[in-house]
Amino acid sequence: MKKARFPIQSVKLFDWWLGTRRQNTLSSLNPLQFSLDCEIDVQHTLKLFSHAVFDPEIALLRRKYTVFCPRCTHKVFKSNDIIENNELHCDNCGTVIKPHLIQDFTELTFELLKVAQPLESNYPNLHPLGGAQGNAQSLRISDMNRYINNDDDIRRLYDCL
Ligand SMILES: [Zn+2]
Numbered sequence: 001m002k003k004a005r006f007p008i009q010s011v012k013l014f015d016w017w018l019g020t021r022r023q024n025t026l027s028s029l030n031p032l033q034f035s036l037d038c039e040i041d042v043q044h045t046l047k048l049f050s051h052a053v054f055d056p057e058i059a060l061l062r063r064k065y066t067v068f069c070p071r072c073t074h075k076v077f078k079s080n081d082i083i084e085n086n087e088l089h090c091d092n093c094g095t096v097i098k099p100h101l102i103q104d105f106t107e108l109t110f111e112l113l114k115v116a117q118p119l120e121s122n123y124p125n126l127h128p129l130g131g132a133q134g135n136a137q138s139l140r141i142s143d144m145n146r147y148i149n150n151d152d153d154i155r156r157l158y159d160c161l
Pocket of ligand 1: 094
């Protein structure tokens with residue numbers, strides 16, 4: 001991560017954050033939670049996550065798109081790269097999700113591919129900010145235009161459609 005010219009402080013926070021996630025959240029990490037917990041700007045956060053996905057030397061995370069049913073929140077579709085632009089059908093309640101609604105109900109999360117090193121001993125001075133930041137909203141595909149801002153690192157996170 002240092003090679004990608006991120007400030008050392010955000011790399012350390014990222015390491016710390018990954019190392020302190022609960023086991024059951026490691027397959028669906030929410031970048032907005034990192035942003036909230038560590039008080040790091042969302043765009044900077046998404047760049048960090050993008051490099052963690054796409055830099056072959058880092059290859060720390062994998063993207064995961066999950067489409068939820070608008071009515072019953074059942075998981076209708078999952079993918080690591082492409083979301084089909086067809087109608088989707090919820091097996092649980094029978095709702096048909098039209099293609100133009102899919103972006104609104106697709107969450108982007110990230111799966112940790114490597115075990116994070118135990119870090120607390122490495123960074124004795126680094127401490128969570130407060131720790132009572134609460135839960136962040138999920139990151140929706142439909143939010144993307146708000147964050148891309150001509151940034152190719154962020155745009156490539158959203159090349160699923
Ligand atoms: Zn449903």
